[in-house]
Amino acid sequence: MSAYEDLMAFQRETTALGQIAGRLGWDQETMMPRGAAAQRGEEMGAIEGVLHARRIDPRVGGWLSEIDDAGLNGVGQAQMRHIRRTYARTQKVPAKLAAELARVTSEAQGVWAEARAADDFAAFAPTLKRVLALRREEGAALSEGGDVYDALLQDYEPGATAESLSQMFGALRPRLVDLRERIRAQPQPKGPEGTFDAAAQMELTRKIAVAFGYDLTRGRIDKAVHPFSSGSGNDVRITTRTSATDPFNCLYSTIHEVGHATYEQSIAQEYHLTPLGEGVSMGVHESQSRIYENQLGRSRAFTGWLFGQMVETFGDFGISDPDAFHAAVNRVQNGYIRTEADEVQYNLHVLLRFDLERSLISGALEVEDLEAAWNARFLADFGFAVDKPSHGVLQDVHWSVGLFGYFPTYTLGNVYAGCLHQALRSAVPDLDDQLSRGELSAATGWLSENVQQHGGLYRPREVIAKACGFEPNEGPLLDYLDTKFAAIYGI
Template identity: 60%
Template sequence: MNAGNALSTLVEFQHTTEALSSVAERLAWDRETVMPRGAAEQRSEEVAAMEEMLHARRTDPRVPEWLDAARPETPAETRMVELIDRDFRRASALPSRLATELARVTSLSHGIWADARAAEEAEDFLPTLDEILALKREEADAYVAAGFGGGDRYDALLDDYEPDTTSADISRLFDAMRPRLVALRDAVMGADYQPAPLSGHFAQEAQLRLTRKIATAFGYDWNFGRMDIAVHPFSSGRWQDSRITTRVVESDPLNCLYSTIHEVGHSGYELGIDSDYAFTILGRGVSMGVHESQSRIYENQLGRGRAFTGWLFDRMSDTFGGLSSPDADAFYGAVNRVVPGHIRTEADEVQYNLHIMMRFDLERDLITGKLAAEDVNEAWNARFLRDFGLAVDRPSNGMLQDIHWAVGLFGYFPTYALGNVYAGCLNAALRDAVPDLDESLAGGEAEPAVEWLRENLQRHGSLHPPRELMERATGSSVSEAPLLDYLDAKFGEIYGL
């Protein structure tokens, strides 16, 4: 086979693999939104069958032959070959039995986790967590044997979500961030001024109507998406079908509104990728850290800024017939209150990364075997009390609040904090590039920011490695300093520090 035919055959083969992967993703979306609860066992078998088929394609013995014969001529073709080769090596490291069993068990465990969470019984989930951990350790060991992770189990899993980043890199980053975050938190909580929370009753249908308007303001294209309710908000899909979910608490509309903006950031990334990359390995977000940078900059630097919250104050006042916040300044304070709390997804910008740091340490110990599943509830509660000064009152406020471990996403958590760091770098560059941005945001128009992000980051998909992509977008090396400087300035101004 000549080089041209090898490359075109490889790309065509990958086209079908990507299409099937998208179908599998839709099965997962359906499971968490509209699937009948009694269908969990059937769905686990369907997901396992899809994974068996995908694993067979990803490890097809013809793939290395096509890779050897291919002669890419453009940067995009070179990157495609590089990523397909990497996927082949990672997939080939796993026996088909293990890949299929992981898919089956983590699909079934979703319902077990949800039931344990609803019943506030951590013990009901621990046997399933132990089974998942055994499979994930076996998976990590297989990757290590194939040369991934530098001999470290956790790094071998982390590499799946943030390529070329190690736990040592993450530890250094967290060590640099923690002192300033803790100092800022202590100063804010000790400040004389403390914003009043938003109070009242906010009907679900009214929240969802307003949420749709906000998603539209952030560029969400409803021709290619939809919004549903989920226990744990997420986005799903790519190319021409990227869906979002949210959750509604009728005493806390900010939960719904900002969960939605967050997921629109994820979905906007996928919908913003160059259409030429559809059904190719380039047509996806390059890493979870980069993905999270989009959701966090949409939600925080844009959505929680003074300019946009001024517009939102008027919309919410109209929607709900007035607010407990007397004016836009008070509402801005309410949106950005720094308060003790158990829930990561509801945490303020100052404390959010501290939640991630705790999870990173715990899940690394779970994967290495230093911490057993049967001890994780106690370990979580002790660490939370130490880090946040709060006792965990129930499992849904503790180890059962996040879905990640239930579906096998070990190595995922640190990418949330890395995404915040990336978002800090992007925000600094965006503000330099679009100096009148706040004027648009004050009118409820986020399009200038969305366009800049789409042009400088989103459209590239996986064309560039994560750090290179960030440096191309911002013109600077990645650093935690822009994020920490932004937090000090923003919360120092709100709290009069």
């Protein structure tokens, strides 16, 4: 076998082991007994140690030195780009640190969940301090004297920098705030009334997931505290959650996670268990979940179909007609929770986290002061005070598992989704007619063909630019929001 074939066979085994580690994480969030948390931490640490050793195996270095990338086709060159990048990054992180990070963050999830349930940030703070210290150490090793936050950001959005994201976010903020303030002066649409059976919500949410192209023969839907998508290729699982008084929480959490899951399911089969067999970045991943959830799932056309499904499932729930239902689904209202935020204010939640985590990584903010800093920033940005930690600093799982650098990809994904939506509407001129019948195949098919099937073949911004025919920018998202909410609120 050639060096390239040897390397790819070795890489396939490494990727398979990584998928097993991911399955352990899925189990921890859905089915693992509470008393197993400490043992699961040891298990995660052990498998991370094995993975780290494989990623820096001397044979990998030998194969890389033998391979002439110029002699490979485009797919082979893309595979090598990912492998060389991972090899270089992994060599910088000591094996002991990698294993300790896996162990501590696995245990931290349970500590966070209990602290969140008890609304007790002080109970979580010592664990978060340990996670933060380890991530700072890892970032320092990766950055080699450069910007530590930028080094961590590369795990989620290769090629991005905090400075470039800050410029984009700075351009978003004024128009988002202006739109929100104009909306706040208008009467609010009426929301759903009554209680909604959890089993009925799950039945409807499975129907919607299938309509959006989720293949349940290669996936499953379970419940978790924090909805997520896990896996790739032919085993891609999602979770959602139900609320007795808010069925939209379940339905739109599911559509969001289906966007992530169908991305993974749609990647070309020949890329499975290779570096190209996963979504290329979290920003591109989020573009899929957000365009599914918002531009498609919250459109007037689709919500007209969904209204009929809601009446059929729940009977009278206090909303009289499709127009009122569309307004209810898109209500802009005060709220604490990022995952439940409307499209106008969602990115303001992300910007808050982006600024705070940069300060945490740099040392300008310490864990002991995080809750107060969060509450002060939230009050300044949203105009009302956080009432309890589970509505504030404890609401998201990300920092407990060390995902510093992840949050900005949510807003980047929204920007990408705005660009993709503009291109999609040009490519599918009768999109609204199809959505009004609950038919998503043309929309999801376009996304699969132009974004999802490529996996990691192209660089993040490159795949969006190829799909849209222009470089991604915040303009299409802002124009879409202005047009949509001006119609709903008559402003």
